[in-house]
Amino acid sequence: MKTFKEFTKLDEALITFGGKAYPKFGQVVIQAGGAGSGKGFIQSNLIGLEGKFINVDDVKTWVSKSIQLRGLIKAKTGIDISYEALPLSDPKNTGILHDIISNVMGITDKLDAMLFKSIATSAPDRKPNLIFDVTLKDLDKLQRITRNVIPLGYEKDNIHIVWVITPIEVAVKQNTERGQKEGGRSVSKEILFATHTGAAMTLKSLIFSELSDVTEYLNGDIWIAFNSAGVDSELKRSEPTPNKVFTKRKLKGGSFIAKGANYIKIKKQGSPIKIPDQEMIDKISSYVPDNSGWKDKSSK
Numbered sequence: 001m002k003t004f005k006e007f008t009k010l011d012e013a014l015i016t017f018g019g020k021a022y023p024k025f026g027q028v029v030i031q032a033g034g035a036g037s038g039k040g041f042i043q044s045n046l047i048g049l050e051g052k053f054i055n056v057d058d059v060k061t062w063v064s065k066s067i068q069l070r071g072l073i074k075a076k077t078g079i080d081i082s083y084e085a086l087p088l089s090d091p092k093n094t095g096i097l098h099d100i101i102s103n104v105m106g107i108t109d110k111l112d113a114m115l116f117k118s119i120a121t122s123a124p125d126r127k128p129n130l131i132f133d134v135t136l137k138d139l140d141k142l143q144r145i146t147r148n149v150i151p152l153g154y155e156k157d158n159i160h161i162v163w164v165i166t167p168i169e170v171a172v173k174q175n176t177e178r179g180q181k182e183g184g185r186s187v188s189k190e191i192l193f194a195t196h197t198g199a200a201m202t203l204k205s206l207i208f209s210e211l212s213d214v215t216e217y218l219n220g221d222i223w224i225a226f227n228s229a230g231v232d233s234e235l236k237r238s239e240p241t242p243n244k245v246f247t248k249r250k251l252k253g254g255s256f257i258a259k260g261a262n263y264i265k266i267k268k269q270g271s272p273i274k275i276p277d278q279e280m281i282d283k284i285s286s287y288v289p290d291n292s293g294w295k296d297k298s299s300k
Contacts, residue, residue, distance in 0.1 A: 014048045015223050017160050018269045021048040027129045028154050028220075030145060032136030032203070033164035034196030035187045036175035038227045039133055042164050046225065046263065051129025052115065064088075064097065073100060088185030095188070112148070119152050127153050136163075137198025139205065146217045157269055159218035163203050165287045166227045168196055193289055200284075200292035207266065207273055208297075214273060222267035224276075226283065 017027050027049055033039050043053075064070070064081050074080050077100060086093045102109075119127060132145055146159060166174070171192060179186025187195075206214045206222075214222070264280060267273045276284070278299055285298035 015042075015046050015162060015225065015263055016048045017221055018158060023049060023129070025125060025129065026127045026154060026158050027051065028145075028149050028159040028218075029129070029131045030136065030142065030159070030161045030218075031131060031133050031164065032161060032199050033166070033227075034135055034137075034168075034171060034199050035192045036171035036173075036178065037164045037166040037196070038171075038174065039164045042162065042225050042227060043131070043133070047131070047162065049129055049131070051131050053131050053133065054112070054115070055133035073105060077104060089179040089181075090186075092188070094185050095191070116148060116152060124153050130154075135195040135199050136161075136202050137195050139202055142202065142217050156215065156217075156219040158220055160220035160222065160269075161203075161218070162223045162225055163199065164225045164227050165200075165284060167287045168193070168289050170228055171196060197289045197292045200288035200294055204293050204297075207275065214267070220267075220269050221265055222273065224264045224266060224280075224284070226262040226287065228287075 014021060017023060017029065029047065029049055029051070031039050031043060031047070064083055064086070070081055079096070079100065080086065081097055081100065086097060088094045088097065122128070130149065134141055134145070136142060146156075149159065150156065172189065175186050175189075175192055178184045203224075264276070266276060281294065282298045285294040288294050
């Protein structure tokens with residue numbers, strides 16, 4: 001088995017699925033990680049796949065801007081969810097809006113049902129790629145995602161996980177900064193820690209537990225992406241390179257590539273999980289909350 005350093009000795013960074021860069025159809029990527037972990041950065045700069053993005057935070061933004069939905073919600077709950085009345089920079093308001101959208105109004109489920117209905121009628125070889133942005137704080141969420149997509153024609157071999165890990169103190173800082181931006185949103189520290197702990201425990205269970213088999217849910221690739229800016233990855237301006245595949249995205253100021261990224265494939269499509277070596281376990285345990293159980297496996 002390759003060591004942690006051998007896995008991460010990469011100059012041009014790109015996370016691929018099924019051994020292919022930018023497959024056009026039939027892939028499901030579950031991008032997991034706690035609040036403030038920087039999944040958006042990984043998605044924009046390292047994920048070698050484009051598809052329909054499913055993210056409840058985007059739904060919150062869309063609903064809060066919809067005059068019609070705001071009116072319906074106020075009529076039913078008496079709550080004005082416009083950003084002026086319910087600024088999402090306050091973590092309590094973020095929780096209130098999430099509860100209204102998901103539980104009171106059932107908007108998230110209705111949108112998912114509409115998307116899945118359109119997918120069900122598409123040709124078997126033309127199923128759109130799906131990218132789920134979730135915390136994956138418990139196995140139940142993984143089960144619900146796979147239970148929904150497999151009947152739609154997606155193969156287990158084409159369902160993948162990318163676990164984005166950021167040092168917990170960095171996630172706290174990024175969550176605070178996100179809430180301070182105009183129109184920004186943040187979650188409470190309690191919820192943030194819970195999402196990071198839950199994600200770490202879920203992946204630990206999938207990797208090490210003798211009681212659960214990951215192939216019950218999926219049999220694609222599983223990646224771990226370490227995401228401490230300036231430590232695990234950096235962005236550099238790209239140069240024309242016609243014979244190489246790079247991770248290129250249009251950012252403000254031009255075209256950039258992600259270089260020197262620390263990510264590891266611990267499961268290859270159709271193959272068993274490879275248990276991380278001690279160096280990798282130590283790095284994971286230094287990033288995730290102490291109560292997630294990873295410290296027990298660390299040599300530190």
